Amino acid sequence: xxxxxxxxxxxxxxxxxxxxxxxxxxxxxxxxxxxxxxxxxxxxxxxxxxxxxxxxxxxxxxxxxxxxxxxxxxxxxxxxxxxxxxxxxxxxxxxxxxxxxxxxxxxxxxxxxxxxxxxxxxxxxxxxxxxxxxxxxxxxxxxxxxxxxxxxxxxxxxxxxxxxxxxxxxxxxxxxxxxxxxxxxxxxxxxxxxxxxxxxxxxxxxxxxxxxxxxxxxxxxxxxxxxxxxxxxxxxxxxxxxxxxxxxxxxxxxxxxxxxxxxxxxxxxxxxxxxxxxxxxxxxxxxxxxxxxxxxxxxxxxxxxxxxxxxxxxxxxxxxxxxxxxxxxxxxxxxxxxxxxxxxxxx
Numbered sequence: 001x002x003x004x005x006x007x008x009x010x011x012x013x014x015x016x017x018x019x020x021x022x023x024x025x026x027x028x029x030x031x032x033x034x035x036x037x038x039x040x041x042x043x044x045x046x047x048x049x050x051x052x053x054x055x056x057x058x059x060x061x062x063x064x065x066x067x068x069x070x071x072x073x074x075x076x077x078x079x080x081x082x083x084x085x086x087x088x089x090x091x092x093x094x095x096x097x098x099x100x101x102x103x104x105x106x107x108x109x110x111x112x113x114x115x116x117x118x119x120x121x122x123x124x125x126x127x128x129x130x131x132x133x134x135x136x137x138x139x140x141x142x143x144x145x146x147x148x149x150x151x152x153x154x155x156x157x158x159x160x161x162x163x164x165x166x167x168x169x170x171x172x173x174x175x176x177x178x179x180x181x182x183x184x185x186x187x188x189x190x191x192x193x194x195x196x197x198x199x200x201x202x203x204x205x206x207x208x209x210x211x212x213x214x215x216x217x218x219x220x221x222x223x224x225x226x227x228x229x230x231x232x233x234x235x236x237x238x239x240x241x242x243x244x245x246x247x248x249x250x251x252x253x254x255x256x257x258x259x260x261x262x263x264x265x266x267x268x269x270x271x272x273x274x275x276x277x278x279x280x281x282x283x284x285x286x287x288x289x290x291x292x293x294x295x296x297x298x299x300x301x302x303x304x305x306x307x308x309x310x311x312x313x314x315x316x317x318x319x320x321x322x323x324x325x326x327x328x329x330x331x332x333x334x335x336x337x338x339x340x341x342x343x344x345x346x347x
Contacts, residue, residue, distance in 0.1 A: 020173040022236075022287050023047065026243040029279040030250060036271045037254040042246050047239045049171045050315065058159045058312055060152045065142055071135050078114035078130065083107060097161035098221045104146065104153050105195065105214045111143040150199035155309040157217070158192060163225045168314060170231030173239070174294065176287055181297050182227040188220025189230075189301050196304045230305075233294050234316055237323040240291060244326035251333050260341035269341050276334060288327055295320050 019027070027044050034041035052058070067075070067084060075081040087103055095103070118131045118139075131139070158164050167185075195214045258269050298316065305314035 032275045037257045039254045080110045168231045170228035174236040181229040184223035188224045241323045241326040248330045
C-alpha cells in the first residue's frame, strides 16, 4: 500500500528530523566510520537524562522559630516589626522558596542590626534601653539559630525548589549557537553562591560582628527557570560522553580493518582520514569545546553544587571528568592510528 509506505517513511524521517544537530552529526560520524570499516555500526546512542533525586529525598527539615506578638510590637523600635508582620500575613505564609530565602536573609540582617543598635544604646547608658534585656537575649538566641539554619535553606532552595529543579534537571542539548551562558542565570547562581559562602562562615564564627549582606534572589527566578543552562550542560556532557565512548569502541573493535603497511592498499585509511576531518574536526570538535567552555563559566559554583547538600552532590564535576576522559581517549585512538600509518595528526 503506497500510502502506508509514505507514512512509514515520514515517521522514520521525522525521528531523525527531531534530533538535535549534534546527535545527527554523531550518528552520521558513526555510520561513515562503519561504512569505511565495512562493518556493522554499533547502536546509536539514545539520549538519556541525568535526573535529580526526588524532592522528598533531598528536602532538609528546618525548625520553625516564632516571636510573641508583644515582643514583635517592641521590635518597631528597630524596624523588624513590619518584616515579621509581613511574614505572618496570609500571603507571607504561602510564599515560595525563593521569597522565603530572601525573607530569611532579611531577617538575619534585621536581627544583626537590631542587636547592634541595642548594644550601642546600652554602651551609651541610655536611660531607656532600645530593647528589654529579655527581648535582647531572645533575639540573640534566634539569630544564633537562624545562622545555623542558613545552609539548610540554601540546600533546599538549590535542590528542592521548583525553579532550581527546572534549572538543574534540563533534558535538552546546549544550543551550538550559544557560546555564553545567560548572564542573568550566572548572576542568580552568584547570589545563591554568595549566600552559601556567607552561611558557611556564619556557622563557623557565629559572631555578632559577622554582618551578612546578601542580594535578593527573587529578581533572578524567572531567568533561572526559563534558561536551564546548568542542567542542559550536564545533559549534553553526559550524552556526548556516551557518543564518544561508542565512537571509540567502533573504531577500536575494527582497527585491524584499516591497513597501512607498505605495499598494502591504504584506501580505507584515506577514507577514514577524510571522515575524521569532515565530521569530527570540522563539526563535532567545536561543539565539545563549547561544552568545555561553558563548564568553566560555572567553575565558581562547583563547590556549592558539590558541598551545599549534606547527602547529595550534584554530578556536574564528575560528568565533566568523564567527558574529558572520553574526549581524550577518542583523540588518542586517532593519534595511534595516524602514528601507525605514518601521518601526523594535524588540524
